[in-house]
Amino acid sequence: MRRATPFLAAALLACAPKHLPPSGPKPALEAAAVQPGDRSRVPEPGPAPALKVPPQRHFQLTNGLKVRLVEVHKLPVVALHLVVDAGASYDPADEPGLASFTAAMLTEGTKKRSATRISDDLGFIGASLSAGAGFDSASLSGSVLSGHLEELLEIFADVLMSPVFPQGDFARVQDQRLVSLIQQRDQPGATAAKTFQKLYWGDHPYGHWPMGTERSVKATRRGDLVRYHAARWKPRSSELVVVGDVAEQGLRNALEKALGAWKGGSTPTSKAAVAKPPRLQTVLVEKRGPAPQAYVMMGMPGFQRSSPDYVASEVAFQVLGGGTASRLFRKLREKEGYTYGIYARSEARKLGGTSFIVGSVKADVTGAATEAVLREVAGLRERPVPPEELAVARNALLLSLPADFAVTAGIAGKLAEEVVYGLPDDYWDQFAVQVASVSPVDVQRVSQKYLDTAKLTTVMVCDPAAVKPQLEGVPLGPIQVRPAAPAGAPSKTSAKVRAR
Structure with missing residues (x-):
């Protein structure tokens, strides 16, 4: 960009008013805004957003x-x-x-x-x-x-x-x-x-x-x-x-x-098939290429989406691994530096579900990280959650819920969940009430029921030669090693496709 010449600058100054009129008193709000604040105190939060579920x-x-x-x-x-x-x-x-x-x-x-x-x-x-x-x-x-x-x-x-x-x-x-x-x-x-x-x-x-x-x-x-x-x-x-x-x-x-022209009767529904009996087992899948990290997935038997234990379990998983304030995050990332992130969640579906702990950890501390996870799970099963920690977990769920009902597509998605899983019309109103009433006893009860490490299926995508020796003595059951998936490029299927 070219700079203004001295002559142009002088001309612009000459056009400016010689004296500006004194400004009037500032509005009260503006005057208050420029006052120095007390930076030694954390500002008080505003009121929590209210959950408004429209009638159906x-x-x-x-x-x-x-x-x-x-x-x-x-x-x-x-x-x-x-x-x-x-x-x-x-x-x-x-x-x-x-x-x-x-x-x-x-x-x-x-x-x-x-x-x-x-x-x-x-x-x-x-x-x-x-x-x-x-x-x-x-x-x-x-x-x-x-x-x-x-x-x-x-x-x-x-x-x-x-x-x-x-x-x-x-x-x-x-x-x-x-x-x-x-x-x-x-x-x-x-x-x-x-x-x-x-x-x-x-x-x-x-x-x-x-x-x-x-x-x-x-x-x-x-x-x-x-x-x-x-x-x-x-x-x-x-x-x-x-x-x-x-x-x-x-x-x-x-x-x-x-x-109106869409015709057709109903279709057969899925029968509640039974999953394989859970057992303690571990599989190490070889990662293709360098493996500075191990991706760890630890799963246990869970529950159906319509289960009465769903709400208390959501709070329990929030305490264990629901975000940056959770036990797994604070222990494995902030204190030990084993990982950038590790999380616990439930995957509840129509016919059953699973409880998961997932994350990537540094390969050379995979054994120590796994033991730390097992200790945190044991702690949640053995001791009631302190009230302050429970309040943080409940608020994390409650304060995020109103945003899901703030736009039409979000409301439609939540109501579609009611359709899929046969939930009542007032489900989300009751969900908020039930989350607020979850107690330390509830969290301990569902943790003992659904965080059963004796039924743990563990999968690690890693360098087995580096990771397997670290798992000696860790109660993960028999360890099986599987090779990496073969390398390959997609073949052109379009030339081979036949109409039937």
């Missing part, structure tokens, strides 16, 4: 599709979240990943729209639309300004009812999924999770990776997706959550117009 209304379309509506008129926005009983737990045993693959292809083309046209039509009205599948359900969700709701519903219905899974797009998505799975060979977290799932769940519906395997993705054909969609995506096995600036009668009319 339920109705049903003529085709059997259940709808739950929450009217929120603060902003002209509407969020849709369709929950379908078509999750990965329904994957055929020889076709893991089919539910996820099917959902991923819904927005890739319909009978009257290409993938590009779908994207363009959504962009024209400023809308979003996406589909996916987890273990317990599949979903189709979107959002739009309320003035364009009917236009979004027309696209929503087209994607839902008339996907054609175009062959060219199928081959492209198949290649993308295969590349992603191959990349996961070098991701310690994915390697540990896949190994743990198979060790713990065995032939249970939760015993496979939702995305499938490289072999299953290669073997999938377009016709498999067509059949799965026809078999599982049905109105009587689905529920639509609508949140936002829309009135009930207008929504009923719009939904009947858009989705």
